[in-house]
Amino acid sequence: MAVEGLSALEDAIRHDLARLQYPSRTWLTPRRTKVSGAPVLDVLVVGAGQGGIATAAALRREKVDNLLVVDKNPLGRAGPWLTFARMITLRTPKHVTGPDLGLPNLTIQAWYEAQHGAGSWEGMGLIPKETWAEYLAWYRELLEIPVRANTTVVGVGWDSNEGELWADVEQDGKRERLWARRIVLATGIEGSGQWRVPAFIRDVLPPEKFSHTRGEIDFDALKGKRVAVLGAGASAFDNAAVALERGAAQVDLFFRREKLVDVNPYRWAEFVGFLHTTGTYPTLSAGVLSGRFCAWASSHRPTRSRARPSTRPSRCGRVVRGPVSPWLAIPCASQRPKAPTTSIS
Numbered sequence: 001m002a003v004e005g006l007s008a009l010e011d012a013i014r015h016d017l018a019r020l021q022y023p024s025r026t027w028l029t030p031r032r033t034k035v036s037g038a039p040v041l042d043v044l045v046v047g048a049g050q051g052g053i054a055t056a057a058a059l060r061r062e063k064v065d066n067l068l069v070v071d072k073n074p075l076g077r078a079g080p081w082l083t084f085a086r087m088i089t090l091r092t093p094k095h096v097t098g099p100d101l102g103l104p105n106l107t108i109q110a111w112y113e114a115q116h117g118a119g120s121w122e123g124m125g126l127i128p129k130e131t132w133a134e135y136l137a138w139y140r141e142l143l144e145i146p147v148r149a150n151t152t153v154v155g156v157g158w159d160s161n162e163g164e165l166w167a168d169v170e171q172d173g174k175r176e177r178l179w180a181r182r183i184v185l186a187t188g189i190e191g192s193g194q195w196r197v198p199a200f201i202r203d204v205l206p207p208e209k210f211s212h213t214r215g216e217i218d219f220d221a222l223k224g225k226r227v228a229v230l231g232a233g234a235s236a237f238d239n240a241a242v243a244l245e246r247g248a249a250q251v252d253l254f255f256r257r258e259k260l261v262d263v264n265p266y267r268w269a270e271f272v273g274f275l276h277t278t279g280t281y282p283t284l285s286a287g288v289l290s291g292r293f294c295a296w297a298s299s300h301r302p303t304r305s306r307a308r309p310s311t312r313p314s315r316c317g318r319v320v321r322g323p324v325s326p327w328l329a330i331p332c333a334s335q336r337p338k339a340p341t342t343s344i345s
C-alpha cells in the first residue's frame with residue numbers, strides 16, 4: 001500500500017533501514033598513509049550518477065561509512081538527465097528497479113505515489129527524465145550520501161611507499177590528492193571512451209557550424225535552417241526532434257546501415273540470468289545466453305515509434321541513407337549527391 005506524503009515515506013524508510021541493520025557495528029578501522037600520515041578513505045566513488053550513489057548507499061548499509069563520492073558536475077546534475085539527454089522520458093520501462101536496494105519504500109514508485117497519491121503511478125507512461133533526476137536527488141539527500149560536486153578525478157594510481165591507492169582531483173582550478181583503500185569508477189558513459197567528432201568534420205568546418213550531441217547546442221540558432229545529423233541512433237532522433245521543435249526548417253539523419261535499428265537489446269537483457277550472470281549465477285546461466293538474442297529480437301520488433309508522437313512535426317524529418325552515407329567528406333553544396341530517403345514520421 002502506498003505511503004502518503006514524502007515525510008511519512010522518509011520516516012518509513014528510516015524505520016525499514018533501522019530494522020534491517022544487523023550487525024550495526026562499523027568494522028573498518030581508520031587508516032592513514034604509511035609515510036605522510038594522510039587520512040585514507042575506505043572507498044572513493046568516482047561519479048555521482050545513479051550507479052555511484054546506489055553503490056555508496058549499499059556500502060553505507062554494509063557499514064562502510066568512511067567514503068566519498070566525487071563528480072565533476074554541479075550537485076544534482078550528475079549523469080545525462082538534465083544536460084545532454086534530450087528525450088522527454090526514459091526509454092527504460094518504469095518498473096525497472098535497482099537503486100532501491102530491495103526496499104520497496106525506496107523505489108521511484110513509492111516516491112512518486114507518496115507525492116501524487118495512489119493510482120498516480122499507473123497513470124504515468126514512461127518516466128520523464130526530470131522526474132528521474134528529481135528522484136535521484138531525493139535518494140541522495142535522504143540516504144545522506146556524501147558527494148563532493150564540481151570535482152574531477154584526473155588520475156588514479158597505487159603508491160607502494162604509502163601503501164594506498166591515490167586519486168588526484170581538481171576543483172576550482174586546485175589539485176589535491178585523495179587516498180583510498182578502494183576506488184570505484186562509476187563514471188558512466190563518460191568513462192567508456194571519448195566524445196569524438198570525426199576529423200573530416202572537426203578539421204573542415206568552423207566550430208559554430210557543428211556540435212556533438214554531448215555538448216550544449218544552441219537549438220534556437222537552428223531556426224529556419226537545414227540540419228544534418230550524422231547517425232540515426234537514439235540521440236540522433238532526440239536531437240533531430242528538438243531541432244524541429246525549435247523551428248529548424250528540415251533535419252536529415254544520415255546512417256550507414258542497411259536498415260534502421262528497430263530493436264532495443266536492453267529489453268532482451270532484462271532477466272535475472274543475464275543481469276546477474278557473471279556474479280550470482282555463473283553455473284546456472286552458462287549457455288543461457290547463446291543464440292537467445294536473435295530469436296528474441298525477431299519476435300520483438302516494435303510496430304510503432306513511441307518517440308514524441310504528438311509533438312514532433314514529422315513532415316520536416318527525413319532519414320537519409322545510401323551514397324552519401326557514411327560521410328567520408330563534406331562536399332560543397334553544389335556537389336551534394338541525391339540520397340534515397342525514408343520519412344521518420
Ligand SMILES: Cc1cc2nc3c(=O)[nH]c(=O)nc-3n(C[C@H](O)[C@H](O)[C@H](O)COP(=O)(O)OP(=O)(O)OC[C@H]3O[C@@H](n4cnc5c(N)ncnc54)[C@H](O)[C@@H]3O)c2cc1C
Nearest residue numbers: 047049050051071072078079085090091092152153187188
Ligand atoms: C541520451 C541518453 C539517454 C539515456 N536513456 C537511458 C534510459 O532511458 N534508461 C537507462 O537505463 N539508461 C539510459 N541511458 C544510459 C544512462 O547513461 C545510464 O543508465 C545512467 O546514467 C548510468 O548511470 P551511471 O551512474 O552509471 O552513469 P552516469 O549517470 O553517466 O554518471 C556518471 C557520472 O560520473 C561523472 N564522471 C565521469 N568521469 C568523471 C571524472 N573523471 N571525475 C568526476 N566525475 C566523473 C560524470 O560526470 C557523471 O555525472 C541514457 C544515456 C544517454 C546519454
